[in-house]
Amino acid sequence: MTGDRDTTRDLETASASPGGRPRAAPSTARLVGLDLARGVALFGMYTAHLAPDPAHGGSAAFFSELSRGRSSALFAVLAGVTLIILAGRPTPRTGHAGVRAAVGVAIRAGVLIVLGTLLTRMDTPIAVILPYYGLCLLLALPFSRMSARVLAPLAVGAALVGPQLLYVLRDLAYAETGGYADWVIAVNALDPISRADGDGLVDLLITGNYPVPAWLPYLLAGMVLGRLDLASAAVRARLLVLGPALAALGYGGSWLAFRLFPSAARTIGAPSAWWSEAEFTVPGDGPAWLLVGAPHTETTFATVGNTGVAVLVIAAALTVLAHRPSASRLAAPLIAVGAMSLTAYTGHLVAIELLGMDDRLDRRLPVLFAFIAVAAVVALVWRRFFRRGPLEYGMHVLTGLSRYSVPPWGR
Numbered sequence: 573m574t575g576d577r578d579t580t581r582d583l584e585t586a587s588a589s590p591g592g593r594p595r596a597a598p599s600t601a602r603l604v605g606l607d608l609a610r611g612v613a614l615f616g617m618y619t620a621h622l623a624p625d626p627a628h629g630g631s632a633a634f635f636s637e638l639s640r641g642r643s644s645a646l647f648a649v650l651a652g653v654t655l656i657i658l659a660g661r662p663t664p665r666t667g668h669a670g671v672r673a674a675v676g677v678a679i680r681a682g683v684l685i686v687l688g689t690l691l692t693r694m695d696t697p698i699a700v701i702l703p704y705y706g707l708c709l710l711l712a713l714p715f716s717r718m719s720a721r722v723l724a725p726l727a728v729g730a731a732l733v734g735p736q737l738l739y740v741l742r743d744l745a746y747a748e749t750g751g752y753a754d755w756v757i758a759v760n761a762l763d764p765i766s767r768a769d770g771d772g773l774v775d776l777l778i779t780g781n782y783p784v785p786a787w788l789p790y791l792l793a794g795m796v797l798g799r800l801d802l803a804s805a806a807v808r809a810r811l812l813v814l815g816p817a818l819a820a821l822g823y824g825g826s827w828l829a830f831r832l833f834p835s836a837a838r839t840i841g842a843p844s845a846w847w848s849e850a851e852f853t854v855p856g857d858g859p860a861w862l863l864v865g866a867p868h869t870e871t872t873f874a875t876v877g878n879t880g881v882a883v884l885v886i887a888a889a890l891t892v893l894a895h896r897p898s899a900s901r902l903a904a905p906l907i908a909v910g911a912m913s914l915t916a917y918t919g920h921l922v923a924i925e926l927l928g929m930d931d932r933l934d935r936r937l938p939v940l941f942a943f944i945a946v947a948a949v950v951a952l953v954w955r956r957f958f959r960r961g962p963l964e965y966g967m968h969v970l971t972g973l974s975r976y977s978v979p980p981w982g983r
Contacts (some may be wrong), residue, residue, distance in 0.1 A: 605802075605890035608903050610650050611910030612885055615944055616643030618920060621698055622933060622940040626850035637848050641867020644701055644782070645790050645878035646885055647913075651705055652712065652794020653886075659716035661798060666717075674713060675974035681709040683967055689770035691918065694925045697933050699781035700771075702917075707776050707784055712791045720799035727792035731875045734785035738870055739862060741778045741785070752779075786870035793879050797886065808891045815884030822877025823847045826865025829873070836860035845869075847877070905948035912954065912961025916947050 616639035623636030658677050659665060665673045688702025715723060747753045752760070756774050759766075766772025771780050778785075800807050826846035830837040837843065839860040844850065849866040865873035892899050900907060909916050920943055924933070954961060960968055 605893045607907045607910035609886045609889040610913045611906030613643045613646040614913050624935050642881045646882040648790035649794035649882040652791035653798040656795050656798025664717040672974045675977040676971040679971045681706040691921050692770045696924050701782050703771050704782035708788050708791050720796050723796045730789040735872045738785040745778050808887050811887035815880050818880025819877050822873050823865045826873040829863040836863050908951035908955045915961035915963040
């Protein structure tokens with residue numbers, strides 16, 4: 573969740589502040605565009621957490637529903653783009669530089685897992701996604717040197733196989749009585765993170781809110797984007813078509829499936845389950861669940877639809893700043909927050925805890941607007957004086973330890 577300009581030295585020198593020169597170099601526009609997309613994702617998560625509940629209806633609830641699940645998926649896709657930047661683009665780093673990059677990613681993943689575990693232990697009503705991101709980064713690392721031509725079919729395969737695999741694993745993880753199966757209880761008893769009230773290995777892989785089999789495809793999709801020439805207008809134009817097409821395929825495919833199999837729709841009991849999760853909160857235990865397309869349902873339809881939305885947002889952000897560099901001034905709050913998204917994400921969870929919303933979230937529009945305004949102002953002011961956010965700076969220092977993974981004579 574850290575900004576891309578904290579990743580590699582060559583890209584850092586090309587980055588610019590949100591209120592910088594009107595005409596940015598292609599590499600700068602790309603980095604700022606990714607920060608803009610990341611800012612959209614972050615405020616989307618704020619909206620999902622703090623806007624009026626979609627089940628209550630109304631325009632505000634509608635926009636809350638649009639952000640649910642899709643914002644976290646956008647973050648996951650952006651994490652895949654960042655992984656490729658860390659690994660080296662357009663050509664992957666090799667030799668000692670490749671080793672340092674891999675170790676740096678591993679450190680970053682470890683930090684996300686540890687920080688996410690600490691935030692989970694606060695026991696806020698928010699399902700903390702950081703540990704899942706961290707594990708996905710580790711699992712995606714072996715693919716980071718592959719080309720887009722190789723990564724694309726892997727991402728498609730993961731989206732087709734992962735959710736089905738997760739469905740089978742979840743069936744094995746729960747007993748007929750509704751609790752965990754004996755083997756899950758035994759693993760959790762040995763897992764120090766699970767025993768410390770964090771999301772343990774079984775949670776991260778199977779039973780948690782963002783299980784790896786369903787979320788790794790997002791990172792792989794982002795890695796495909798990272799291998800593309802995002803500074804190319806032709807590439808961005810294709811992505812602006814691909815994004816809506818994937819969204820239509822995912823959500824529309826689920827809608828069509830419910831029309832073709834009406835009994836499945838009756839089994840789910842949620843008429844809008846092809847795009848909305850407002851009417852249910854837990855996965856179903858029947859095969860009809862695999863036809864659902866709503867975000868946070870970890871199905872193939874949901875994965876494809878969410879990926880389409882993420883591709884559209886990223887392509888749109890890159891295109892707007894490429895054609896209208898001056899728009900970076902108007903989007904400065906989003907860009908600033910996106911550049912220090914790890915700090916902003918962590919900060920809003922800590923604020924929820926300090927404000928006493930650990931039992932029930934205060935879902936009122938004034939509360940949401942206050943969170944967004946404070947985050948935007950703090951990010952803008954901070955970025956006036958510092959290149960990185962507080963947690964981003966800590967991440968930069970820790971990942972800098974990767975230089976010691978190579979002998980001094982090999983540096």
